[in-house]
Amino acid sequence: MDDLFPQDPVPPAAEPLRALALPGADLLFSPCAFTDAASLFAQVMAEVAWSTHRLILFGRQVDAPRLSCWMGDPDAVYTYSRTRFVPLPWTPTLAQIRSRVTQLCAVPFNSVLCNLYRHGNDSMGWHSDDEPELGPAPVIASVSLGATRRFRLHHRQDAAQSLALMLPAGSLLVMRGDTQRHYRHDLPKAPRVQAPRINLTFRRIFPPAS
Numbered sequence: 001m002d003d004l005f006p007q008d009p010v011p012p013a014a015e016p017l018r019a020l021a022l023p024g025a026d027l028l029f030s031p032c033a034f035t036d037a038a039s040l041f042a043q044v045m046a047e048v049a050w051s052t053h054r055l056i057l058f059g060r061q062v063d064a065p066r067l068s069c070w071m072g073d074p075d076a077v078y079t080y081s082r083t084r085f086v087p088l089p090w091t092p093t094l095a096q097i098r099s100r101v102t103q104l105c106a107v108p109f110n111s112v113l114c115n116l117y118r119h120g121n122d123s124m125g126w127h128s129d130d131e132p133e134l135g136p137a138p139v140i141a142s143v144s145l146g147a148t149r150r151f152r153l154h155h156r157q158d159a160a161q162s163l164a165l166m167l168p169a170g171s172l173l174v175m176r177g178d179t180q181r182h183y184r185h186d187l188p189k190a191p192r193v194q195a196p197r198i199n200l201t202f203r204r205i206f207p208p209a210s
């Protein structure tokens with residue numbers, strides 16, 4: 001006879017962070033660090049004040065192909081194009097994810113860049129996260145929620161060195177050491193993907209000496 005009272009599903013265990021081999025980079029990855037990714041996605045989606053950031057591309061201002069929000073401690077200020085950017089205060093869910101990521105990485109992250117890729121035509125171009133405020137060897141912890149998207153790393157000097165990685169909901173990718181110095185990364189368009197994805201890159205900003 002069928003079980004009329006099925007047991008509660010056993011929640012899947014979180015996967016530990018493991019090193020990924022890529023010469024000149026220092027990467028840690030867990031495909032499933034957050035087993036509650038679905039509820040985190042809904043909460044982050046609703047809590048964050050999403051807006052379109054403007055980028056300067058070939059000397060012209062254009063809308064970034066995604067929505068973003070920068071959040072952090074009040075002193076996690078950075079300067080870009082002679083403008084001072086003060087972060088928005090932590091929302092409850094981002095504060096909770098920050099403390100979990102801080103524990104997993106043993107790094108005192110003080111800010112997060114939230115990105116919402118509304119569909120597969122939203123993307124992020126090739127770049128390194130190497131602003132001076134991040135220090136010489138930034139540790140960046142990237143949490144993915146929602147649709148799985150492909151993330152790529154490309155060596156700045158050696159075209160033979162590259163890596164493509166699918167980032168599923170609940171995954172955690174940590175870039176540290178010389179990764180930003182030696183590599184660029186991007187999130188290419190994926191025209192067949194219709195569902196939204198949220199990415200959270202936790203960062204440690206060293207406030208400039210005043």
Ligand SMILES: O=C(O)CCC(=O)C(=O)O
Pocket residue numbers: 113115124129142151167185186187199201
């Ligand atoms: O969406 C991603 O996985 C990458 C985001 C990223 O590179 C960034 O926020 O600097």
Ligand SMILES: [Fe+2]
Pocket residue numbers: 127128129185
């Ligand atoms: Fe980045």
